[in-house]
Every structure is written in C-alpha cells, then in structure tokens.
C-alpha cells in the first residue's frame with residue numbers, strides 16, 4: 001500500500017494506492033474521505049485500487065472556497081495522470097459520482113467503465129446548497145451532522161457502527177472544504193453531458209437512502225444507453241460501509257462483464 005499526493009499549486013490532493021492489476025479509482029461522498037472505500041478495496045486484491053481524498057477533505061489540502069465541479073474533476077484527473085491510470089473503472093459515490101460523470105465526459109480515454117453509486121446528475125436546486133455552505137462556515141460541522149446522518153442511514157440505522165464512524169468523519173471534516181464542495185454541487189447540472197456518455201456503466205442505489213433515493217439514481221444512470229442498475233436492499237447512502245463485501249461483489253460482477261479482471 002502506498003500513500004502519496006499530487007501538488008495542485010497551493011494545495012495537495014492525497015491518495016492511497018494498493019494491489020496490482022486493472023485500475024479501479026474511487027471517489028467518496030461529501031464530508032467523508034477515501035477511507036470509506038477501505039473495506040471494499042480489501043475485497044479487490046487483484047486490482048490496483050486508487051482511493052482519492054477530495055479537495056477540502058481527508059488529508060488533502062483545503063484551499064478557500066467556493067470550489068467548482070470542474071476544479072474537483074481536474075484534481076482527480078491530475079492524480080490519475082500522475083499515476084498513469086489507463087483503462088480504469090471509476091467508482092464514484094454521491095458527489096464522487098458527479099466527479100465520475102464529469103471525468104468520463106472529459107477523459108473518456110482514461111476510462112473503461114463507470115460506476116455511479118448513490119448519486120445524481122443534479123442534486124436539487126442551488127439555494128439549499130448555498131445555505132448549507134453558509135451554515136457550516138458560521139456554525140461548523142455540528143450544524144449539519146444530525147440532518148445528514150438521518151438522510152444517509154434513516155432513523156433505524158443511524159446509531160449503528162457504520163453511522164457512528166461516518167458521524168465522526170463528518171465532524172472532523174474542515175467546514176471550509178465542506179462548504180466549498182457544497183458550492184460546487186450547487187452549480188452542477190450534468191443531465192445534458194451525462195446523456196452523451198457512451199461507456200459501460202453500473203448504477204448502484206440503496207433502498208434506505210434518503211439523500212439519493214433509488215429513483216433518482218436510476219433516472220441518472222438511464223441517461224446512459226445500456227447502463228445496468230442494481231438496488232442494494234437494507235443499505236442507505238453509503239452501501240460501501242453498510243455492506244462492503246456485497247458492494248465489492250457487485251463491482252466484481254460488473255468488472256467481469258466488461259473484461260476488467
């Protein structure tokens with residue numbers, strides 16, 4: 001396993017890389033970090049897994065916001081170029097799935113397949129994202145933790161081990177990094193560019209996900225002709241934490257269908 005970083009002129013983007021074999025690149029959700037993928041990557045020992053900390057998150061640098069989605073995509077592209085990523089499957093969850101859609105539009109040469117997990121082409125209207133950014137800048141991450149956990153896990157599961165871990169990470173997130181990414185989400189509508197994508201795609205949703213409900217994920221992946229859709233029963237917004245081995249099995253099934261093994 002190797003941890004490294006790529007200088008982006010004023011801040012660095014950190015990644016962790018493990019294994020050997022076809023490339024799989026992972027992008028995480030808002031307020032969390034690359035470690036949401038650790039258990040899934042453990043189940044993929046015959047692939048080179050690259051887990052990236054988004055700008056403002058985890059061990060990556062925290063430039064002042066607002067950020068743009070184009071900037072988050074360029075950070076990811078820079079890491080992939082530095083590691084000579086080729087023919088990869090990109091697995092993006094939530095805002096990580098937006099980054100995946102944008103990267104596929106920009107750098108189809110880099111990708112062999114796309115996994116759009118618990119994500120959307122557009123996350124609602126800009127106003128609530130701008131308000132959320134202002135709230136965390138003023139009051140810190142505590143101001144959004146309960147509301148977020150409730151949507152991610154639902155009332156029944158919000159005290160379980162996965163939710164407890166996610167809460168800790170969320171509270172540790174830098175408010176400026178979180179707010180900057182909220183502003184990037186506010187300005188993003190990928191319906192049109194994603195409709196133009198032509199590459200093997202798998203959509204994954206959780207039937208208990210209150211942030212990106214199954215119908216929203218399905219609507220997004222159906223923009224891409226031939227995309228598959230899988231529903232994980234009993235999972236919320238973060239199935240990679242709720243059920244990592246089932247999640248890795250879905251990925252592996254997709255890899256097999258596209259010869260990425």
Ligand SMILES: O=C(O)CC1=CCC(=O)O1
Nearest residue numbers: 029030094095096148211
């Ligand atoms: O935090 C949320 O409400 C859900 C979400 C949207 C983008 C993301 O990464 O998480």
